[in-house]
Amino acid sequence: MTAENRANENLARASRAQAKLAESAGQLSESAEQQTDSADRRTELAADRTVLAAERTYAAWVRTGLAALASGIGARALLDGVVAGWLVRATGSVLVLFSGFCFAAAVWRQMARVAPPRPDTRRLPSALLLVVNGFLMLVSLAALVGVWGR
Numbered sequence: 001m002t003a004e005n006r007a008n009e010n011l012a013r014a015s016r017a018q019a020k021l022a023e024s025a026g027q028l029s030e031s032a033e034q035q036t037d038s039a040d041r042r043t044e045l046a047a048d049r050t051v052l053a054a055e056r057t058y059a060a061w062v063r064t065g066l067a068a069l070a071s072g073i074g075a076r077a078l079l080d081g082v083v084a085g086w087l088v089r090a091t092g093s094v095l096v097l098f099s100g101f102c103f104a105a106a107v108w109r110q111m112a113r114v115a116p117p118r119p120d121t122r123r124l125p126s127a128l129l130l131v132v133n134g135f136l137m138l139v140s141l142a143a144l145v146g147v148w149g150r
Contacts, residue, residue: 010098055124058110062136065102069140072096076147092147102133104134 072095079088107129 069099081137
């Protein structure tokens with residue numbers, strides 16, 4: 001093989017290596033874009049999970065408030081005539097007041113805004129939360145009046 005043939009062959013190899021390198025760089029660039037897109041999507045999904053966790057927390061506060069409300073009314077009904085009247089009223093009052101606190105805390109916790117990025121999941125409407133929990137607060141107030149009545 002002559003020196004000229006070897007030089008041409010080396011030139012061809014270098015040309016193929018350069019083409020492979022350019023193709024590899026293009027794939028690397030595309031892969032980096034996919035990773036960026038994937039990271040953005042993971043961030044959005046994390047924001048969605050945050051919204052859903054806040055809704056579960058809201059539901060837990062309301063559930064606890066309803067249980068305390070029922071316990072306060074039940075304490076009045078079950079303990080009447082068994083223990084002193086002041087103790088019945090105090091027990092029922094504390095439980096009913098705690099239910100009101102739970103209803104207020106539920107709205108307060110749910111109204112907290114999620115920091116950017118904005119989630120895809122829609123949040124519960126604030127007006128709905130205020131109406132539902134406002135009604136539950138009125139029920140708690142009525143129960144408190146009932147505990148102190150008679």
